[in-house]
Amino acid sequence: MATALDKYADMKPAWDHPVVIESHINGVRTKEMNPNTPITHEEIAEDAIRCWEAGAGAIHAHNTSFDLIGPDAHKDYKRTWDRVLEKHPDITWYPTTCSPLRLLPHEHGLEHVALLNEDTSARIACVDTGLTLFATDVDEEGFLSGPEFGFNYQRIGDQMKMLRERDVAMVFGVYEPGHLRHAMHYVNRGITTPGSMWDFYLIGDYGLTAMEPIATNGMKPSLESLYYYLTMIEEAQVKYPWYISVWGQGAFDDTELLRRAIELGGHIKTGLELFYDPARNPTNLELLQQAQEIAREVGRPIATQDEARALYSIT
DSSP states (O other), rough: OHHHHHHHHOEEEESSSSBBBBEESSOOOOOTTTOOOOSSSSHHHHHHHHHTTTTTTEEEOOOSTTOOHHHHHHHHHHHHHHHHHHHHHTOOEOOOOGGGGGOOOOSSSSSHHHHHHHHSOEEEEOOSEEEEOOEEOOOTTEEEEEEEEEOOOOHHHHHHHHHHHTEEEEEEESSHHHHHHHHHHHHTTTTOOOOOOEEEEEEETTTTTTTSOOOOOSSSSHHHHHHHHHHHGGSSSSSEEEEEEEESSSSSHHHHHHHHHHTOOEEOOOOOOOOOOOOOOOOHHHHHHHHHHHHHHTTOOOOOHHHHHHTTOOO
C-alpha cells in the first residue's frame, strides 16, 4: 500500500525559486573537532567575508561564547560584525540563540537579537520550538551525559512577540517532529512574520556536539526523514520555504540528500556549525562550494544575494 512518503519519492524535480545556500560558519564545535573552525572574532569575521564573497545567500554565526546573554552577547557579536559590515554593509546574516541555562525567569533568550537588529542589520532570528537532550559523552557503564537545550512556552512566546514587533523573519529550527508541530501552531494562527522558514535538522550519529557516534536526538539524515517533514508541512496554512541542515553525519555521504532537497525546491544550510567527521576537516568555503556544485549538477540556478533577501522578505 502506498504511503504519503511515496509521493515525494516519485516526484520529478521542480522548483519555483533559485536555491539559497547559506553558510553556517561556527557553533559549539571546537578546533579539536576541526582545526578550520573559526572561534575568535577575527576568524569568524574572515570566514563570514570569505563565504559571502563566494556567493552564500546568508551567513549564520555564533559569537565567541554561547554562554553570553543579552548585552554581553551583543557586545561580543559586535566585535566581529562591525568588522564584517565595514567591508560588506549589505551582508545578510543572523545570530544564534543563547544558553537557556543562564537565563533569569523574566528573560526569553533573544534579547541580544533585538540589540543586533538595531545596529548590525540582523533581520533574521532563530526560534527553537522545543526541548532537546544533546549526548556528548558516555561512561564506562554505557550511560549518556550531555546538556539539555531549549525554551519553554513562555519564552518562545516572548521571543515571537519581540520578533513580530520588529518584523524579523523567524527560522524554525526543527530538531524533532514535535518541534515542527509546535511551530505549526503559530504558523497556522498567523502569528509568524514574512520571510520565515522551516529548517529541518537531519541529525547523524555525531549529533550536534559529540565526537563519538552516540547521538540520540532527531530524525536521521535520510530521504525518508526529508519526505516525512515535507508531508508534515502540507498542513501549514502559510507556505514558507524549507531548508535542510545535515548535522554530525560523519562519513555518511550526504550529497544524495542535498541533491534531492535541491531537486524538490528546498534550500540548503551548510558549514562547520553542522559538519563533523573525525576523518575529514573541510573549511566553510569548501562545504559551500560543494553545495553550489551539486546545485549546478541538478541544473537549478543558485540564488543571488538579492534573490535570497527577497525570500527572507528583507527590503
